[in-house]
Structure formats: structure tokens, C-alpha cells
Amino acid sequence: MDQTGQAGGTQVGAQGAHADPVRGDILVVEDTPASLQLLSRLLTDAGYRVREAPNGELALWSAQAQAPELVLLDVRMPGIDGYEVCSRLKRMPGLDEVPVIFLSAHSDTDDKLRGFQVGGVDFISKPFQFEEVNARVQSHLKIRRLQQQLAAHNDRLQKESRQRLAEIAHLNRNASATVYCAALMHELNQPLAAIMSNAEAAELFLKMNPPQLDDVAEILSDIQRDDRRASDLIQRMRELLKKSDPVVQKLDLNDVVRQVCTLLSGEARMRRIVLEMQLAPQVLPVAADPIQLQQVLINLVLNAFDAMAQLADGARAVCLATRRNGNTAEVLVSDQGCGFPEGHERVFESFFTTKPHGMGLGLSIAAAIVQAHGGSIWARNNADGGATVGFALPGQP
Ligand SMILES: Nc1ncnc2c1ncn2[C@@H]1O[C@H](COP(=O)(O)OP(=O)(O)OP(=O)(O)O)[C@@H](O)[C@H]1O
Ligand SMILES: [Mg+2]
Known part of the structure; x- marks a missing residue:
């Protein structure tokens, strides 16, 4: 495959390197060693951190090991081609949002459409002008970073609003605490009164001669049941009031x-x-x-x-x-x-x-x-x- 990076690219790279030492982590996937090296060198000179992959399998493996910020992906490669690599990347957790720019010598409309269908964000025709590669890489990295900032901001807002809702809801629950307490006291009265009258009855049965132990056993199990009722009520109240x-x-x-x-x-x-x-x-x-x-x-x-x-x-x-x-x-x-x-x-x-x-x-x-x-x-x-x-x-x- 024949393509050339034009001389202008290195110039841009030199400027870029001064502006920002690492401008982005890019995975370059290209099966022709000479093209891979050239693109990799130009991008490195331009201040990007570059990883190289000579075929689709290694590209997927490398991306999984550490997510790149952007992928430059050759379309035609032996083994799994660029389209397939892209659609697999889009199905991998954590990699689905990584922008993929296709590089292709045969970029007719159908090729491009297919590239967008599998999740690519852009298309660069070979032979490329490095200025173009650099400009497209820069703008997609910028878009991606802004999206990430927006998502982080959204997450923070959502978390904050959930927290606020929880706090207000708790406040409102405490404000109703008087009502709950009144209800609890009323509810508790029933089992407590039952326990008391059962205990009194048990005392009488025990004083009998001979003591009526069967009746006492029955009463004790009633007392246990009422006690459980009372503690269920208290538990329910506790759940209502706890945060x-x-x-x-x-x-x-x-x-x-x-x-x-x-x-x-x-x-x-x-x-x-x-x-x-x-x-x-x-x-x-x-x-x-x-x-x-x-x-x-x-x-x-x-x-x-x-x-x-x-x-x-x-x-x-x-x-x-x-x-x-x-x-x-x-x-x-x-x-x-x-x-x-x-x-x-x-x-x-x-x-x-x-x-x-x-x-x-x-x-x-x-x-x-x-x-x-x-x-x-x-x-x-x-x-x-x-x-x-x-x-x-x-x-x-
Ligand atoms: N069933 C109802 N019939 C008539 N007005 C109602 C009814 N429910 C709510 N409202 C009206 O809606 C307003 C808001 O109700 P909301 O429950 O949010 O607050 P509140 O009852 O005033 O105070 P709290 O924070 O103690 O609940 C009430 O002040 C009342 O004017
Ligand atoms: Mg109210």
C-alpha cells in the first residue's frame, strides 16, 4: 500500500508538543509496517502517546488491556478487517465510547457508510495529509473529552440530587415522627395490655392448688406472641425513622x-x-x-x-x-x-x-x-x- 505523510505534519507536531506534552493516547492499527511506522512517528512528534497494532486481533487485545482515547483504524487488513474490529470494540464494556477514525484507500460512499454504521466517527482517505489526520484527531479527542466531562458533571448532579432527596425525605419523616409515635403508642397499648392481663391470669393459675401448669403454659405462649407483636411494631417504627x-x-x-x-x-x-x-x-x-x-x-x-x-x-x-x-x-x-x-x-x-x-x-x-x-x-x-x-x-x- 502506498501512502505518504506530507512534510507539513512534523511541523504541526513540533508546535503541538510544546503546547501540551501528551495530547492523547492513540491506538494506530495498520497492517503495512511502513505506513504504521510513519503514522506512528508523525503522531508521536505531534505530541500524542501512540500505541501500534499490526492487525485486528492485536488491536482488540491492546485496547482491552488499556483503553485508548482514540483509534486510527485501517479498513483493509488480513484477518479481521477494520469494520469488524470497530464493531467488536463497540460491544466491549468501557470501549464503546472510544472514537474510531477509519483510514482507507478505497473510500467511496459505501465504504464510508459502512464505517459509520459500525460505529466509526470519521473517515480519512489514503494517501493522507498529516495536517488533516492531526486536525481530525484533535477535534475528535476534544469532542470525546467534552462528552466525558459532561457525563461526569451529569453523574455528579444526579448523585447530588439523589442525596438531597434522601435528606429532605428524611427530614419529612422526622417531621411526621410525632404522628408515628402517637400511632406506635396506641398500637403498643394493645399487646402490652394483653401481656399484663395474661400475666395476672398466670399468677392466679400458679396460686391454685395444685397449680394449673397447662393453662400457664398456654398463657406463656400467648405472652410470647404479644411480645413479638410489640417488638414488630417497634422494629417497623425504627425502620421508618432510620436513614x-x-x-x-x-x-x-x-x-x-x-x-x-x-x-x-x-x-x-x-x-x-x-x-x-x-x-x-x-x-x-x-x-x-x-x-x-x-x-x-x-x-x-x-x-x-x-x-x-x-x-x-x-x-x-x-x-x-x-x-x-x-x-x-x-x-x-x-x-x-x-x-x-x-x-x-x-x-x-x-x-x-x-x-x-x-x-x-x-x-x-x-x-x-x-x-x-x-x-x-x-x-x-x-x-x-x-x-x-x-x-x-x-x-x-
Ligand atoms: N387533600 C388535600 N386537600 C386540600 N388541599 C391539599 C390536600 N393535600 C394537599 N393540599 C394542599 O397542598 C399543599 C401542599 O401539600 P404538602 O403535603 O406538600 O405540604 P403541607 O401539607 O402544607 O406541609 P408538610 O410538609 O407538612 O406536608 C397543602 O398546603 C395544601 O394547600
Ligand atoms: Mg402535607
Whole structure:
């Protein structure tokens, strides 16, 4: 194969070498030894770090051993040709984004099209002018580096926003801690009272003559069961309040609604609100973090409670309904309260509140959590008064 690097190239190289000692790590793949050496020397003189590969196999091996920043790849080579090398590179993890510039003596339109189809970014015809090679290499390296910076920047932003969401969500969870504590105390009362009356009964059985040991054994197992119930409750509360990374698992949405109703039943009783469930008859499997889903629901139900504060006793009711809707599983929280204010699209924004002591975080956190689960959330006023807030999550098989 005959091609020549033109004299001008070395000149550019000399300038480049002063500007930046290492301008890029380039893998040159070319089967003709003379061309390989020439291109390699010109690029080295121009300040690039150059690796040489005399055929496709060695090129792939070298790229895998250490990813180059750019590949100059001859199209026609014995063994695997340039197109094949390129498409294999594009399938290798970590190498798929490395720009590949083809070098070809037969660069008609079809050749070029094929080169772009297998993932090449540019085409240089042989015999080449080194100035052209250098200019194209430089601009593709620049594009690649800018892309990398952008991706790193994006990653950082995403990480920061996830962290911020986690912090705010935790804050909101702590703010609801009083409600959880009230619910916990109420819930704990039941097993504790049962344990106490069982213990008293056991004492009586033991005082009998002869002591009724069978009855005592039965009572002890009841006490153990109640104790487990109490510690489950405490555990659930602990999970709700601790700062932990979300763990996505397969859940029945109906179960989550039941748990939240149990958790908030004490609060509902205190506020004289009837908490009603209308659950879909079938299981509603979703993939979600259970604690985060509980948090969404707690925020919606507490809002519904707040919305009915001014209503007369006996008129306060909140309904939690679930249903399957196509491929999604939905929860709807409806109340008969004051309804959303005018221009209520803003209620999902952080810090939007109409309450004197509200933080304006509940709905924005609910929305962030639902969206992070691939779902959607909406809010609307009911035709017959009050409001409904619903969310849908992708259903699981
Ligand atoms: N069920 C509802 N009925 C009527 N208005 C509602 C309802 N839910 C939310 N809103 C309105 O949306 C606003 C934002 O709700 P959001 O839960 O985000 O914040 P908040 O309840 O004010 O404060 P917090 O951070 O304590 O939840 C509320 O202040 C209220 O005006
Ligand atoms: Mg709220």
C-alpha cells in the first residue's frame, strides 16, 4: 500500500508538543509496517502517546488491556478487517465510547457508510495529509473529552440530587415522627395490655392448688406472641425513622395500604376521622421500597386529615382505594375536605403550603418517590367536594 505523510505534519507536531506534552493516547492499527511506522512517528512528534497494532486481533487485545482515547483504524487488513474490529470494540464494556477514525484507500460512499454504521466517527482517505489526520484527531479527542466531562458533571448532579432527596425525605419523616409515635403508642397499648392481663391470669393459675401448669403454659405462649407483636411494631417504627438506602422489593400494594391504615388508625381516632379502605380484590404486585411507599401514603393521608379539620364531627371520612388499571396499580386517597386551592398545579412543588405550620414538603416528596419508582402522581378536586390524590406504579407480573 502506498501512502505518504506530507512534510507539513512534523511541523504541526513540533508546535503541538510544546503546547501540551501528551495530547492523547492513540491506538494506530495498520497492517503495512511502513505506513504504521510513519503514522506512528508523525503522531508521536505531534505530541500524542501512540500505541501500534499490526492487525485486528492485536488491536482488540491492546485496547482491552488499556483503553485508548482514540483509534486510527485501517479498513483493509488480513484477518479481521477494520469494520469488524470497530464493531467488536463497540460491544466491549468501557470501549464503546472510544472514537474510531477509519483510514482507507478505497473510500467511496459505501465504504464510508459502512464505517459509520459500525460505529466509526470519521473517515480519512489514503494517501493522507498529516495536517488533516492531526486536525481530525484533535477535534475528535476534544469532542470525546467534552462528552466525558459532561457525563461526569451529569453523574455528579444526579448523585447530588439523589442525596438531597434522601435528606429532605428524611427530614419529612422526622417531621411526621410525632404522628408515628402517637400511632406506635396506641398500637403498643394493645399487646402490652394483653401481656399484663395474661400475666395476672398466670399468677392466679400458679396460686391454685395444685397449680394449673397447662393453662400457664398456654398463657406463656400467648405472652410470647404479644411480645413479638410489640417488638414488630417497634422494629417497623425504627425502620421508618432510620436513614437507609431504598431497597426495592416485590410488594402487594394492598398490604402497604393496610399497614398505613394500621399505623394511622390512632391518629384518625384522635381527629375523629373515619378511615376506610376499598381494596382491589386481587393482589397488586409492584416493585418498590416499602418504607418509601408508606411515606408517600402517610403524606397523602395526613394531608387528607388536615383538609377536613374544619368539618363537623361525623362528616370526616378518608377513603384509601386501590385498583388495577391496565398495566399499572393505583392508590387513590379521597377526602371530603376543603379541596385544593386555586392554581393547585403548584402543590407538588417543594415548600408550597397553605398551612400555618406546613413545610410544603409532603407532596413534593411523594412525587419524587413515585417518579423514582417509574410511576406518576396526580391531584384533583372531587365533583362533590373534597379532593383526591392518586398515584400509579408500574404493575409486576
Ligand atoms: N387533600 C388535600 N386537600 C386540600 N388541599 C391539599 C390536600 N393535600 C394537599 N393540599 C394542599 O397542598 C399543599 C401542599 O401539600 P404538602 O403535603 O406538600 O405540604 P403541607 O401539607 O402544607 O406541609 P408538610 O410538609 O407538612 O406536608 C397543602 O398546603 C395544601 O394547600
Ligand atoms: Mg402535607
